[in-house]
Amino acid sequence: MPPLNRPRIVAAAIDLIEREGADAVSMRRIAADLGVGVMSLYNHVPNKSALLDGVSESILSEIEFTDDPAAPWTERVRMQARAFRQIAHSHPRSTMVVVSRQLKSAAGMLPVERALSTLRGAGFGEQEAVQIFRVFIAYVIGSLLREVGVTPTFAPVHGTIRAGDVDPELFPEIGALAPHLSTCDHEAEFDFGLDLLIAAIAGRLAGRTG
Amino acid sequence: MPPLNRPRIVAAAIDLIEREGADAVSMRRIAADLGVGVMSLYNHVPNKSALLDGVSESILSEIEFTDDPAAPWTERVRMQARAFRQIAHSHPRSTMVVVSRQLKSAAGMLPVERALSTLRGAGFGEQEAVQIFRVFIAYVIGSLLREVGVTPTFAPVHGTIRAGDVDPELFPEIGALAPHLSTCDHEAEFDFGLDLLIAAIAGRLAGRTG
DNA sequence: CTGTCGAGACGTACAGCGTACGTACGGGAG
DNA sequence: CTCCCGTACGTACGCTGTACGTCTCGACAG
Known part of the structure; x- marks a missing residue:
């Protein structure tokens, strides 16, 4: 032993x-x-809380940033978000623990440093980089919590809503869209929103420099 | 009594x-x-879980949708997201309870119905409307959880990070941006990301119809 | 008025939780 | 050898959700 x-x-x-x-x-x-x-x-x-911090830190430290400095910043942002999602996905039931603990350690700050560095390098201003960073964090965490079933609210998962379950008079759209609401290609939908966000901030940058 | x-x-x-x-x-x-x-x-x-469901339902039913059908869909989407945020903000410490319980009741489905109806009315396809809806939900929930301190991860709140606390060699960006990372105008930043997302999907729609 | 009945309030009890505290053991230092 | 300290461990306290049995009280039948 x-x-x-x-x-x-x-x-x-x-x-x-x-x-x-x-x-x-x-x-x-x-x-x-x-x-x-x-x-x-x-x-x-020392206590259970510290143990859960250790869980979060351990999982976070598994993130591998294959960050190609030659790649365009849009691609690097995409890759970082995907790397984070992938780690969370490889420990799905720990995801809530990971994202709900604020770590001051290196494991917790390294992803932040990487993201901010990428955004600053892309040409965003100080406050702007932080704001964009926070938008991405919100989207990524919100997506992950839905994917792992922590926050299914307003996003019914498979089998939860069937067309017959809802009153089509009160909720016509939900009834009509039930087939789409009850299925979800998590990876594709994550990329869908990620691309949306990246395009939005890229447009912001382009509109300024040229 | x-x-x-x-x-x-x-x-x-x-x-x-x-x-x-x-x-x-x-x-x-x-x-x-x-x-x-x-x-x-x-x-x-019947049990504690049902009681918490009741908490969520009660708070959710406070949402007032002042939905002007004459307003452009972009404005209606913005207003719905803000209405949801405002309710969560008026019961900040209950927010995690609200978003972590999947309700099949009318109180839980009404916001979904409103949002989907608005998106469908704007001209988005069935699957597209659902995907966009999910992106917004992810962003809103992610933002709210950060605002109320449930998921401070990667988004240090006021006072958590000071310039002297981090090794500027390991984390130069975090050190340099510490003033911006340690303060946050939640409402302005929420609107910032919301506008980003709305602009992104509006561009998507415009690119197709004309 | 009396007897009955059902619903709601309540006390007790059980298994499980985090963890403070006291104890016992085993290996390295002197 | 003795001493000492870090580690493992058992016990105990106050907390949790809730199953179960009891008691009280208002309404209604006869």
Whole structure:
């Protein structure tokens, strides 16, 4: 039995979240999965909150930025957003944990640095770069939370809405569009909105310089 | 003492959430606030989850759609997004509860119906309208969660990042942009992204019809 | 008026939670 | 050898949601 340590505890937490969901995470359960007493965990992790921070940090640090400096900035922005989405997608049930924890560590700030650097390099002003950055973050997080089922509100997922379930008098559009509302190619729709946003800010930049 | 009933319980829950946060919500606490035994609540609400659904529904039903049919569709979309944001803002600490519960009731579907109707009326195709709708939902929810502090990730709020806190060698952009990252005019930034998105889809429509 | 009945308020109880605290053990330092 | 400290662990406290049984009270039948 290898010694108990923080990375092993964090890994067990991620594993548990992916197997049974974030609600199943408890210190007792993690300890049981590790074959260890509950309180032994506290020798390596100050509390549950810090453990979840560790989960977020661990997942975040998996992001691989294959950032080609020669590529146009629009492509680099697209790739960064996709890289983030892909990591979240490889740990779907941990996504809510990742995005709901503000990390001050390097793992949390590196993606921010990359994005801001790309936007500044593209020619956006200081405040402008930050605003655009925030718009992208909002879109990416909003999309991810819908994809993983945390915020299904207003975006019924597969099987939730069928044409017969809604009163076509009260909700004619929902009834008519039920086939489209009940299916979703997440990746294609993510790219759809991403392209929309990139085109919008590219137009902003073009309108100024030329 | 008025009789215990579901609306009174839901109102107490909303009040408690706004005063002490969603984590403070427990059946015992709500019962105590109402001066009532814990189990009495279960005569009017089947369980805690249904109670939170009631919270979401109650807040959602406060949305007032002042939807001028004569206004251009771009303006109507903007107004609907703002109306949603404003309601969330008037119950900030309940926002996460509202957006994380999928409601099949009329209160939950009315905003969807309005938005889809507006987009279809603007001339977008069936699948296109749904996709655009989802993009807006993602942006709005992502923005709201950041504004209310649920997902501060990658978007440090006031006071979180100061210039001296970051290693300017590792994170030069974050250091340089710290003044802008640490402040945020939420309403202006929300409108900034909203205008960006509206302009993007308007361009899409214009490019097709003429 | 009396007997009955149903609905709602309530107390108790159970399993689970995070974690503060005290204890026991095992290996390195002197 | 002894000492000491970090680690593992058990126990305990106050909290959670809620299943279950009981009690009270108003309405209605006879």
